[in-house]
Amino acid sequence: MKQVEDSEILEKFANTKTRNEAFNLLLNKYQQKIYWHIRRMVIDHDDADDLVQDVFVKVWKNLESFRSDAQLYTWIYRIATNECITFLNKKKQRNNTPLDEVSDELSETLVASSYFNGDKIQLKLQQALLTLPEKQRLIFNMKYFDELKYEEISEITGTSVGALKASFHIAVKKIETFMLNEDITF
Amino acid sequence: MKQDFENDEWMKGLRETGFTTPAHYFDELSQSINARISAEKFKTVIQNDGHTVPDNYFEKLQANILAKTTAETDQIAKPKVVRLWNSSLLKYATAACFLLVTGLGLYFNQQNPVQQTAYTDLATDQMLYDIDEQVIIDHISSADITQPKSTAADTDLENYILTNYSQNELATSL
Numbered sequence: 001m002k003q004v005e006d007s008e009i010l011e012k013f014a015n016t017k018t019r020n021e022a023f024n025l026l027l028n029k030y031q032q033k034i035y036w037h038i039r040r041m042v043i044d045h046d047d048a049d050d051l052v053q054d055v056f057v058k059v060w061k062n063l064e065s066f067r068s069d070a071q072l073y074t075w076i077y078r079i080a081t082n083e084c085i086t087f088l089n090k091k092k093q094r095n096n097t098p099l100d101e102v103s104d105e106l107s108e109t110l111v112a113s114s115y116f117n118g119d120k121i122q123l124k125l126q127q128a129l130l131t132l133p134e135k136q137r138l139i140f141n142m143k144y145f146d147e148l149k150y151e152e153i154s155e156i157t158g159t160s161v162g163a164l165k166a167s168f169h170i171a172v173k174k175i176e177t178f179m180l181n182e183d184i185t186f
Numbered sequence: 187m188k189q190d191f192e193n194d195e196w197m198k199g200l201r202e203t204g205f206t207t208p209a210h211y212f213d214e215l216s217q218s219i220n221a222r223i224s225a226e227k228f229k230t231v232i233q234n235d236g237h238t239v240p241d242n243y244f245e246k247l248q249a250n251i252l253a254k255t256t257a258e259t260d261q262i263a264k265p266k267v268v269r270l271w272n273s274s275l276l277k278y279a280t281a282a283c284f285l286l287v288t289g290l291g292l293y294f295n296q297q298n299p300v301q302q303t304a305y306t307d308l309a310t311d312q313m314l315y316d317i318d319e320q321v322i323i324d325h326i327s328s329a330d331i332t333q334p335k336s337t338a339a340d341t342d343l344e345n346y347i348l349t350n351y352s353q354n355e356l357a358t359s360l
Contacts, residue, residue, distance in 0.1 A: 019256075019259075020256040020259070023252075023255060023256055024248075024252070024256075027248050027251060027252070028248075031244060031247060031248060031251070032244055035239075035244070035247070036235075036237070039237055040235060040237070045237075045239060045240070049243075049247065052247065052251075053247070053250055053251055053254065056251045056255065057251070057254050057255060060254075060255035060256075115237060115238045115239060115240070116236055116237055116238065117236060117238050118234075118235065118236015118237070119236070121231055121232055122232055122234070122235065122236035123236065125228065125232050125235070126235060126236065143225075144225055144228070144229075145234075145235060162208070162214065165214060165217075165218050165221075166214065166217070168218075168221055168225075169217045169218060169220070169221035172220075172221040172224045172225055172228075173221070173224075175224075175228070176224055
């Protein structure tokens with residue numbers, strides 16, 4: 001199926017008569033990408049479900065004021081990323097737990113989840129990712145799973161391309177080390 | 187010899203292309219290449235993250251999001267039913283009407299007895315006017331309009347009381 005262009009979505013959204021149709025097109029195009037982006041950060045399906053709905057409600061409310069000098073999908077990704085970071089920070093504050101304990105908690109959620117059917121290596125990769133600081137994990141996910149360009153990730157996170165490359169490199173090295181310690185080699 | 191030197195300079199100039207790179211580019215390049223190679227190696231083994239979703243999840247998700255966004259706007263577009271008594275203006279208007287009606291009622295109630303009296307006087311005058319003057323004269327002259335006079339004098343009564351009743355009896359009865 002031919003993907004509708006962002007410009008067409010924005011044009012239709014600007015017209016009140018075709019606004020609902022435009023939002024439907026936007027959901028068809030981006031809801032799965034955004035869901036997976038959030039899910040990889042918060043791990044739990046129910047949390048991701050709540051957050052993805054919040055993100056698109058915000059998109060609906062603010063799309064009218066969206067300035068087309070930025071790209072639509074990087075704008076939506078930015079909203080989703082901010083929602084994830086806010087959620088994880090609240091989780092830390094609520095439980096009054098340090099970062100490594102939050103990672104342990106997320107790792108336990110992953111193992112106990114009924115919506116994770118990965119094999120041993122997939123599980124280990126996810127556990128390795130959970131040992132990373134949030135920002136490195138975010139950058140790794142966007143580069144590795146979402147296959148975004150550094151320029152796009154830079155627009156989403158507000159970090160320079162050079163810093164992103166360095167973060168990705170460090171993340172990969174940490175994952176390699178984690179895997180080696182678990183006797184998993186590639 | 188001199189010609190060779192001039193040729194070297196000329197060659198050097200040709201080799202310089204004018205292109206430049208960002209600072210520390212070549213230091214970071216090897217790191218980036220290594221990271222890419224490692225990531226590619228991961229990808230050959232791990233294509234996806236292993237997360238799953240419930241059946242038909244994305245259809246339900248879209249319906250949920252639409253219910254919170256476009257459906258709400260549709261509701262706003264529909265004519266809104268507003269309860270009559272929710273408007274404070276109407277409340278005050280009703281209260282004012284109530285007070286006005288009550289005030290008018292009281293005012294007319296006060297006016298009515300006066301009118302009634304006036305009406306009764308008019309009716310009496312009309313009745314007298316209708317009766318023949320001679321009949322009225324005869325009626326007045328035949329009627330005993332003098333007050334009945336007591337046959338006993340006041341001193342007789344006083345004496346009677348003083349002789350028949352004791353001081354105590356008088357004190358208790360008075």
